[in-house]
Amino acid sequence: MNKAQQTRKYILETAFSLVYENGFQSTSIDKIIAETNVTKGAFYYHFKNKEEMGMAIINEILTVSINENLVKPLANHGQKAEVIYQTIKNFMLSISDRQLRLGCPTNNMIQEMAPLNTTFARALLSIIENWKQKLSEAIIEGQKDGSISPNQDAVVLAAFIISSYEGARTLGKLYKSFEYYNFYLKQLKALLEK
Amino acid sequence: MNKAQQTRKYILETAFSLVYENGFQSTSIDKIIAETNVTKGAFYYHFKNKEEMGMAIINEILTVSINENLVKPLANHGQKAEVIYQTIKNFMLSISDRQLRLGCPTNNMIQEMAPLNTTFARALLSIIENWKQKLSEAIIEGQKDGSISPNQDAVVLAAFIISSYEGARTLGKLYKSFEYYNFYLKQLKALLEK
DNA sequence: TATAAAAAATACTAAATGGTATTTTATTAT
Protein backbone atom coordinates (compact mmCIF):
# COMPACT_ATOMS: atom_id res chain seq x y z
CA MET A 1 0.00 0.00 0.00
CA ASN A 2 1.63 3.25 -1.14
CA LYS A 3 1.46 6.61 0.56
CA ALA A 4 -1.63 7.81 -1.30
CA GLN A 5 -3.54 4.62 -0.53
CA GLN A 6 -2.60 4.95 3.10
CA THR A 7 -3.80 8.54 3.21
CA ARG A 8 -7.06 7.57 1.56
CA LYS A 9 -7.58 4.74 3.99
CA TYR A 10 -6.78 6.99 6.93
CA ILE A 11 -9.27 9.63 5.74
CA LEU A 12 -11.93 7.00 5.12
CA GLU A 13 -11.59 5.36 8.51
CA THR A 14 -11.65 8.69 10.30
CA ALA A 15 -14.66 9.76 8.28
CA PHE A 16 -16.39 6.50 9.13
CA SER A 17 -15.76 7.06 12.81
CA LEU A 18 -17.22 10.56 12.66
CA VAL A 19 -20.21 9.39 10.64
CA TYR A 20 -20.73 6.59 13.13
CA GLU A 21 -20.79 9.13 15.95
CA ASN A 22 -22.74 11.96 14.33
CA GLY A 23 -24.52 10.68 11.27
CA PHE A 24 -23.63 11.20 7.62
CA GLN A 25 -25.33 14.49 6.98
CA SER A 26 -23.98 16.04 10.15
CA THR A 27 -20.42 15.03 9.44
CA SER A 28 -18.96 17.90 7.47
CA ILE A 29 -15.89 17.70 5.31
CA ASP A 30 -14.46 20.40 7.54
CA LYS A 31 -14.86 18.13 10.57
CA ILE A 32 -13.15 15.30 8.70
CA ILE A 33 -10.19 17.40 7.67
CA ALA A 34 -9.93 18.88 11.15
CA GLU A 35 -9.91 15.40 12.69
CA THR A 36 -7.45 13.97 10.17
CA ASN A 37 -5.24 17.06 9.89
CA VAL A 38 -5.42 16.43 6.18
CA THR A 39 -6.25 19.40 4.00
CA LYS A 40 -9.37 19.88 1.95
CA GLY A 41 -7.37 19.60 -1.23
CA ALA A 42 -6.11 16.20 -0.14
CA PHE A 43 -9.63 15.12 0.73
CA TYR A 44 -10.94 16.08 -2.69
CA TYR A 45 -7.98 14.48 -4.32
CA HIS A 46 -9.06 11.12 -2.93
CA PHE A 47 -12.85 11.52 -3.07
CA LYS A 48 -14.84 13.18 -5.81
CA ASN A 49 -17.34 14.53 -3.33
CA LYS A 50 -19.03 13.79 -0.04
CA GLU A 51 -21.44 11.29 -1.57
CA GLU A 52 -18.62 9.21 -3.06
CA MET A 53 -16.99 9.17 0.32
CA GLY A 54 -20.25 7.89 1.76
CA MET A 55 -20.39 5.17 -0.87
CA ALA A 56 -16.81 4.20 0.00
CA ILE A 57 -17.81 3.86 3.64
CA ILE A 58 -20.68 1.59 2.63
CA ASN A 59 -18.73 -0.49 0.15
CA GLU A 60 -15.38 -0.68 1.88
CA ILE A 61 -16.32 -0.67 5.55
CA LEU A 62 -19.94 -1.61 6.22
CA THR A 63 -20.15 -4.36 3.61
CA VAL A 64 -16.89 -5.90 4.75
CA SER A 65 -17.83 -5.79 8.42
CA ILE A 66 -21.17 -7.56 7.95
CA ASN A 67 -19.66 -10.13 5.63
CA GLU A 68 -16.66 -10.95 7.78
CA ASN A 69 -18.54 -11.08 11.05
CA LEU A 70 -22.00 -12.29 10.23
CA VAL A 71 -21.94 -13.98 6.83
CA LYS A 72 -18.66 -15.85 6.44
CA PRO A 73 -18.85 -17.75 9.76
CA LEU A 74 -22.14 -19.23 8.56
CA ALA A 75 -20.02 -21.55 6.43
CA ASN A 76 -18.49 -23.20 9.50
CA HIS A 77 -19.07 -26.90 9.92
CA GLY A 78 -21.49 -28.41 12.42
CA GLN A 79 -25.18 -28.52 13.20
CA LYS A 80 -26.44 -25.48 11.33
CA ALA A 81 -28.74 -24.26 14.08
CA GLU A 82 -25.73 -24.08 16.35
CA VAL A 83 -23.50 -22.51 13.69
CA ILE A 84 -26.03 -19.76 13.07
CA TYR A 85 -26.52 -19.11 16.75
CA GLN A 86 -22.80 -19.05 17.48
CA THR A 87 -22.11 -16.75 14.56
CA ILE A 88 -24.43 -14.10 15.90
CA LYS A 89 -23.57 -14.71 19.54
CA ASN A 90 -19.81 -14.50 18.96
CA PHE A 91 -20.18 -11.24 17.15
CA MET A 92 -22.50 -9.70 19.71
CA LEU A 93 -20.17 -10.69 22.51
CA SER A 94 -17.34 -8.89 20.74
CA ILE A 95 -19.22 -5.58 20.62
CA SER A 96 -17.47 -2.81 22.58
CA ASP A 97 -19.04 -0.20 24.82
CA ARG A 98 -18.64 2.36 22.08
CA GLN A 99 -20.34 0.08 19.57
CA LEU A 100 -23.10 -0.53 22.07
CA ARG A 101 -23.63 3.19 22.51
CA LEU A 102 -23.55 3.94 18.80
CA GLY A 103 -25.48 0.92 17.56
CA CYS A 104 -25.09 -0.94 14.29
CA PRO A 105 -23.42 1.40 11.78
CA THR A 106 -25.17 -0.23 8.85
CA ASN A 107 -28.50 0.18 10.59
CA ASN A 108 -27.68 3.82 11.34
CA MET A 109 -26.90 4.49 7.72
CA ILE A 110 -30.10 2.79 6.60
CA GLN A 111 -32.17 4.80 9.04
CA GLU A 112 -30.67 8.08 8.05
CA MET A 113 -29.99 7.75 4.36
CA ALA A 114 -32.19 5.10 2.77
CA PRO A 115 -35.12 7.47 2.21
CA LEU A 116 -32.87 10.32 1.05
CA ASN A 117 -30.42 8.78 -1.38
CA THR A 118 -31.29 5.94 -3.71
CA THR A 119 -27.66 5.12 -4.48
CA PHE A 120 -26.96 4.64 -0.79
CA ALA A 121 -30.21 2.74 -0.39
CA ARG A 122 -29.34 0.28 -3.16
CA ALA A 123 -25.88 -0.42 -1.73
CA LEU A 124 -27.22 -0.85 1.78
CA LEU A 125 -30.00 -3.07 0.55
CA SER A 126 -27.56 -5.36 -1.14
CA ILE A 127 -25.63 -5.78 2.12
CA ILE A 128 -28.78 -6.92 3.87
CA GLU A 129 -29.99 -8.89 0.88
CA ASN A 130 -26.74 -10.85 0.73
CA TRP A 131 -26.84 -11.55 4.45
CA LYS A 132 -30.47 -12.65 4.20
CA GLN A 133 -29.65 -14.89 1.27
CA LYS A 134 -26.74 -16.61 2.99
CA LEU A 135 -28.66 -16.92 6.23
CA SER A 136 -31.58 -18.49 4.35
CA GLU A 137 -29.26 -21.03 2.81
CA ALA A 138 -27.84 -21.89 6.22
CA ILE A 139 -31.35 -22.29 7.60
CA ILE A 140 -32.25 -24.65 4.77
CA GLU A 141 -29.13 -26.69 5.52
CA GLY A 142 -30.21 -26.74 9.16
CA GLN A 143 -33.59 -28.05 8.11
CA LYS A 144 -31.84 -30.78 6.16
CA ASP A 145 -29.53 -31.79 9.00
CA GLY A 146 -32.51 -31.81 11.34
CA SER A 147 -31.33 -29.03 13.62
CA ILE A 148 -34.02 -26.56 12.50
CA SER A 149 -37.75 -27.22 12.19
CA PRO A 150 -38.82 -27.67 8.57
CA ASN A 151 -42.13 -25.95 9.30
CA GLN A 152 -40.64 -22.50 9.01
CA ASP A 153 -40.11 -20.66 5.76
CA ALA A 154 -36.35 -20.11 5.60
CA VAL A 155 -36.58 -16.66 4.05
CA VAL A 156 -39.17 -15.47 6.55
CA LEU A 157 -37.07 -16.73 9.41
CA ALA A 158 -33.89 -15.19 8.01
CA ALA A 159 -35.59 -11.83 7.59
CA PHE A 160 -36.92 -12.00 11.11
CA ILE A 161 -33.55 -12.91 12.59
CA ILE A 162 -31.97 -9.96 10.82
CA SER A 163 -34.68 -7.44 11.62
CA SER A 164 -34.81 -8.40 15.26
CA TYR A 165 -31.02 -8.27 15.42
CA GLU A 166 -31.17 -4.68 14.24
CA GLY A 167 -33.94 -4.00 16.72
CA ALA A 168 -31.90 -5.46 19.56
CA ARG A 169 -28.99 -3.20 18.69
CA THR A 170 -31.33 -0.22 18.72
CA LEU A 171 -32.63 -1.01 22.19
CA GLY A 172 -29.10 -1.69 23.40
CA LYS A 173 -28.14 1.74 22.13
CA LEU A 174 -31.07 3.46 23.78
CA TYR A 175 -30.63 1.75 27.14
CA LYS A 176 -26.85 1.61 26.87
CA SER A 177 -27.11 -1.94 28.07
CA PHE A 178 -26.00 -5.29 26.75
CA GLU A 179 -29.05 -6.78 28.47
CA TYR A 180 -31.10 -6.51 25.30
CA TYR A 181 -28.49 -8.40 23.33
CA ASN A 182 -28.94 -11.29 25.75
CA PHE A 183 -32.71 -11.09 25.44
CA TYR A 184 -32.29 -11.29 21.72
CA LEU A 185 -29.88 -14.22 21.86
CA LYS A 186 -32.25 -16.08 24.15
CA GLN A 187 -35.11 -15.63 21.72
CA LEU A 188 -32.89 -16.48 18.80
CA LYS A 189 -31.96 -19.77 20.39
CA ALA A 190 -35.63 -20.59 20.95
CA LEU A 191 -36.41 -19.62 17.39
CA LEU A 192 -33.78 -21.97 16.03
CA GLU A 193 -34.70 -24.85 18.32
CA LYS A 194 -38.34 -25.09 17.40
CA MET B 1 -57.33 26.73 21.09
CA ASN B 2 -56.40 30.37 20.44
CA LYS B 3 -54.47 31.73 17.47
CA ALA B 4 -51.06 31.47 19.10
CA GLN B 5 -51.63 27.88 20.13
CA GLN B 6 -52.74 27.07 16.61
CA THR B 7 -49.61 28.65 15.14
CA ARG B 8 -47.43 26.73 17.56
CA LYS B 9 -49.17 23.48 16.72
CA TYR B 10 -48.88 24.19 13.02
CA ILE B 11 -45.15 24.91 13.29
CA LEU B 12 -44.60 21.82 15.41
CA GLU B 13 -46.42 19.49 13.08
CA THR B 14 -44.65 20.85 10.04
CA ALA B 15 -41.32 20.59 11.83
CA PHE B 16 -42.10 17.02 12.77
CA SER B 17 -42.88 16.18 9.18
CA LEU B 18 -39.57 17.64 8.00
CA VAL B 19 -37.65 15.91 10.77
CA TYR B 20 -39.38 12.67 9.87
CA GLU B 21 -38.24 13.08 6.26
CA ASN B 22 -34.73 14.44 6.79
CA GLY B 23 -33.64 13.82 10.36
CA PHE B 24 -33.41 16.30 13.20
CA GLN B 25 -29.95 17.69 12.59
CA SER B 26 -30.56 18.18 8.90
CA THR B 27 -33.83 19.99 9.39
CA SER B 28 -32.91 23.65 9.61
CA ILE B 29 -35.04 26.36 11.17
CA ASP B 30 -34.92 28.04 7.78
CA LYS B 31 -36.49 25.00 6.15
CA ILE B 32 -39.19 24.95 8.80
CA ILE B 33 -40.08 28.60 8.34
CA ALA B 34 -39.96 28.24 4.57
CA GLU B 35 -42.33 25.28 4.71
CA THR B 36 -44.69 26.94 7.18
CA ASN B 37 -44.51 30.46 5.72
CA VAL B 38 -44.11 31.54 9.31
CA THR B 39 -41.33 33.98 10.09
CA LYS B 40 -38.30 33.32 12.19
CA GLY B 41 -39.57 35.72 14.81
CA ALA B 42 -42.73 33.68 15.13
CA PHE B 43 -40.75 30.48 15.40
CA TYR B 44 -38.56 31.81 18.18
CA TYR B 45 -41.56 33.27 19.92
CA HIS B 46 -42.98 29.78 20.28
CA PHE B 47 -39.77 27.79 20.80
CA LYS B 48 -36.78 28.87 22.79
CA ASN B 49 -34.39 27.12 20.43
CA LYS B 50 -34.08 24.14 18.14
CA GLU B 51 -33.53 21.69 20.97
CA GLU B 52 -36.73 22.73 22.75
CA MET B 53 -38.58 22.22 19.51
CA GLY B 54 -37.09 18.75 19.30
CA MET B 55 -38.22 18.03 22.83
CA ALA B 56 -41.71 19.23 21.93
CA ILE B 57 -41.74 16.79 19.01
CA ILE B 58 -40.77 13.98 21.35
CA ASN B 59 -43.14 14.90 24.15
CA GLU B 60 -46.11 16.08 22.17
CA ILE B 61 -45.99 13.93 19.05
CA LEU B 62 -43.88 10.78 19.44
CA THR B 63 -44.99 9.97 22.97
CA VAL B 64 -48.64 10.48 22.12
CA SER B 65 -48.45 8.39 18.98
CA ILE B 66 -46.89 5.36 20.68
CA ASN B 67 -49.25 5.61 23.61
CA GLU B 68 -52.42 5.98 21.60
CA ASN B 69 -51.59 3.33 19.05
CA LEU B 70 -49.53 0.73 20.85
CA VAL B 71 -50.07 1.14 24.57
CA LYS B 72 -53.68 2.12 25.21
CA PRO B 73 -55.24 -0.69 23.12
CA LEU B 74 -53.42 -3.19 25.35
CA ALA B 75 -56.14 -2.46 27.92
CA ASN B 76 -58.83 -3.93 25.66
CA HIS B 77 -60.74 -6.92 26.98
CA GLY B 78 -60.23 -10.46 25.80
CA GLN B 79 -57.56 -13.15 25.77
CA LYS B 80 -54.42 -11.12 26.29
CA ALA B 81 -52.33 -12.93 23.69
CA GLU B 82 -54.91 -11.96 21.12
CA VAL B 83 -55.24 -8.39 22.43
CA ILE B 84 -51.47 -7.86 22.19
CA TYR B 85 -51.31 -9.35 18.73
CA GLN B 86 -54.27 -7.35 17.47
CA THR B 87 -52.91 -4.11 18.94
CA ILE B 88 -49.70 -4.39 16.98
CA LYS B 89 -51.33 -5.83 13.88
CA ASN B 90 -54.00 -3.14 13.71
CA PHE B 91 -51.42 -0.44 13.96
CA MET B 92 -49.10 -1.98 11.40
CA LEU B 93 -51.97 -2.39 8.96
CA SER B 94 -52.74 1.30 9.31
CA ILE B 95 -49.24 2.35 8.28
CA SER B 96 -49.20 4.40 5.07
CA ASP B 97 -46.75 4.18 2.18
CA ARG B 98 -45.04 7.30 3.46
CA GLN B 99 -44.72 5.83 6.93
CA LEU B 100 -43.38 2.64 5.43
CA ARG B 101 -40.76 4.58 3.50
CA LEU B 102 -39.73 6.72 6.46
CA GLY B 103 -39.90 4.08 9.18
CA CYS B 104 -40.82 4.53 12.82
CA PRO B 105 -40.27 8.19 13.75
CA THR B 106 -39.44 7.31 17.34
CA ASN B 107 -36.90 4.77 16.15
CA ASN B 108 -35.43 7.34 13.77
CA MET B 109 -35.02 9.85 16.57
CA ILE B 110 -33.41 7.24 18.81
CA GLN B 111 -30.98 6.23 16.09
CA GLU B 112 -29.96 9.74 15.29
CA MET B 113 -30.08 11.55 18.60
CA ALA B 114 -29.76 9.14 21.51
CA PRO B 115 -25.94 9.13 21.46
CA LEU B 116 -25.74 12.88 20.88
CA ASN B 117 -28.17 14.44 23.33
CA THR B 118 -28.87 13.03 26.75
CA THR B 119 -32.05 15.07 27.22
CA PHE B 120 -33.49 13.60 24.05
CA ALA B 121 -32.22 10.17 25.04
CA ARG B 122 -33.96 10.28 28.41
CA ALA B 123 -37.28 11.34 26.92
CA LEU B 124 -37.08 8.71 24.20
CA LEU B 125 -36.11 6.06 26.69
CA SER B 126 -39.15 6.82 28.81
CA ILE B 127 -41.41 6.31 25.79
CA ILE B 128 -39.97 2.85 25.23
CA GLU B 129 -39.77 2.11 28.94
CA ASN B 130 -43.45 2.89 29.40
CA TRP B 131 -44.39 0.77 26.41
CA LYS B 132 -42.25 -2.10 27.68
CA GLN B 133 -43.79 -1.80 31.14
CA LYS B 134 -47.38 -1.89 29.89
CA LEU B 135 -46.61 -4.67 27.48
CA SER B 136 -45.01 -6.69 30.28
CA GLU B 137 -48.12 -6.26 32.37
CA ALA B 138 -50.29 -7.41 29.49
CA ILE B 139 -48.07 -10.45 29.01
CA ILE B 140 -48.37 -11.33 32.69
CA GLU B 141 -52.14 -11.06 32.40
CA GLY B 142 -51.93 -13.35 29.39
CA GLN B 143 -49.97 -15.83 31.42
CA LYS B 144 -52.70 -15.70 34.04
CA ASP B 145 -55.56 -16.17 31.59
CA GLY B 146 -53.63 -19.04 30.02
CA SER B 147 -53.23 -17.48 26.60
CA ILE B 148 -49.44 -17.03 26.95
CA SER B 149 -46.93 -19.62 28.10
CA PRO B 150 -45.79 -19.00 31.70
CA ASN B 151 -42.30 -20.23 30.84
CA GLN B 152 -41.27 -16.93 29.35
CA ASP B 153 -40.02 -13.99 31.35
CA ALA B 154 -42.55 -11.23 30.64
CA VAL B 155 -39.99 -8.43 30.54
CA VAL B 156 -37.68 -10.33 28.22
CA LEU B 157 -40.55 -11.12 25.91
CA ALA B 158 -41.81 -7.54 25.96
CA ALA B 159 -38.36 -6.19 25.15
CA PHE B 160 -38.00 -8.65 22.31
CA ILE B 161 -41.42 -7.81 20.87
CA ILE B 162 -40.53 -4.11 20.90
CA SER B 163 -37.03 -4.49 19.54
CA SER B 164 -38.10 -6.77 16.74
CA TYR B 165 -40.96 -4.42 15.94
CA GLU B 166 -38.43 -1.64 15.45
CA GLY B 167 -36.28 -3.98 13.41
CA ALA B 168 -39.20 -4.91 11.20
CA ARG B 169 -39.92 -1.26 10.53
CA THR B 170 -36.28 -0.77 9.58
CA LEU B 171 -36.33 -3.59 7.06
CA GLY B 172 -39.68 -2.37 5.73
CA LYS B 173 -38.08 1.02 5.19
CA LEU B 174 -35.04 -0.39 3.46
CA TYR B 175 -36.98 -2.70 1.15
CA LYS B 176 -39.94 -0.32 0.85
CA SER B 177 -42.12 -3.35 1.35
CA PHE B 178 -44.84 -4.29 3.81
CA GLU B 179 -43.69 -7.88 3.41
CA TYR B 180 -41.41 -7.60 6.43
CA TYR B 181 -44.27 -6.39 8.58
CA ASN B 182 -46.10 -9.61 7.76
CA PHE B 183 -43.02 -11.68 8.55
CA TYR B 184 -42.86 -9.92 11.89
CA LEU B 185 -46.55 -10.43 12.63
CA LYS B 186 -46.24 -14.09 11.79
CA GLN B 187 -43.36 -14.54 14.23
CA LEU B 188 -45.12 -12.43 16.81
CA LYS B 189 -48.13 -14.71 16.66
CA ALA B 190 -45.91 -17.76 17.13
CA LEU B 191 -44.12 -16.07 20.00
CA LEU B 192 -47.39 -15.41 21.78
CA GLU B 193 -48.82 -18.84 21.13
CA LYS B 194 -46.04 -20.86 22.66
C1' DT C 1 -61.15 54.24 21.69
C1' DA C 2 -56.71 54.31 23.96
C1' DT C 3 -53.27 51.42 25.87
C1' DA C 4 -50.68 47.44 27.05
C1' DA C 5 -49.27 43.16 25.93
C1' DA C 6 -48.91 39.36 22.85
C1' DA C 7 -47.68 37.73 18.45
C1' DA C 8 -45.38 38.05 14.28
C1' DA C 9 -42.37 40.24 10.77
C1' DT C 10 -38.01 41.97 9.30
C1' DA C 11 -33.33 42.55 9.15
C1' DC C 12 -29.31 41.05 10.64
C1' DT C 13 -25.09 38.50 12.57
C1' DA C 14 -21.03 35.42 12.99
C1' DA C 15 -19.87 30.98 12.10
C1' DA C 16 -20.07 26.92 9.34
C1' DT C 17 -21.21 24.57 5.00
C1' DG C 18 -19.80 21.81 0.53
C1' DG C 19 -17.15 22.65 -3.05
C1' DT C 20 -13.54 24.86 -6.41
C1' DA C 21 -9.37 27.04 -8.16
C1' DT C 22 -4.80 27.76 -7.63
C1' DT C 23 -0.37 27.02 -5.78
C1' DT C 24 3.10 24.33 -3.57
C1' DT C 25 5.52 20.20 -2.29
C1' DA C 26 6.77 15.14 -2.95
C1' DT C 27 7.62 11.45 -5.67
C1' DT C 28 8.94 8.94 -9.75
C1' DA C 29 10.90 7.92 -14.30
C1' DT C 30 14.27 9.29 -17.60
Add this chain to the structure above:
DNA sequence: ATAATAAAATACCATTTAGTATTTTTTATA
Protein backbone atom coordinates in the same frame (compact mmCIF):
# COMPACT_ATOMS: atom_id res chain seq x y z
C1' DA D 1 19.73 16.34 -12.25
C1' DT D 2 15.54 17.28 -14.62
C1' DA D 3 11.04 16.90 -16.29
C1' DA D 4 6.56 14.97 -15.44
C1' DT D 5 3.22 13.77 -12.47
C1' DA D 6 1.07 12.71 -8.07
C1' DA D 7 -0.25 14.44 -3.72
C1' DA D 8 -1.27 17.87 -0.64
C1' DA D 9 -1.76 22.71 0.95
C1' DT D 10 -3.89 27.19 0.73
C1' DA D 11 -7.09 30.49 -0.21
C1' DC D 12 -11.36 31.35 -1.53
C1' DC D 13 -16.46 31.16 -2.98
C1' DA D 14 -21.51 31.34 -2.61
C1' DT D 15 -24.76 29.54 0.42
C1' DT D 16 -26.68 27.99 4.66
C1' DT D 17 -26.65 27.71 9.60
C1' DA D 18 -28.75 28.79 14.45
C1' DG D 19 -29.79 32.50 16.77
C1' DT D 20 -30.62 37.77 18.03
C1' DA D 21 -32.24 42.52 17.95
C1' DT D 22 -35.52 45.54 16.49
C1' DT D 23 -39.70 46.89 14.60
C1' DT D 24 -44.41 46.26 13.32
C1' DT D 25 -48.91 44.37 13.65
C1' DT D 26 -52.58 42.12 16.03
C1' DT D 27 -55.34 41.20 20.00
C1' DA D 28 -57.38 41.84 24.39
C1' DT D 29 -58.80 44.87 27.99
C1' DA D 30 -59.92 49.10 30.59
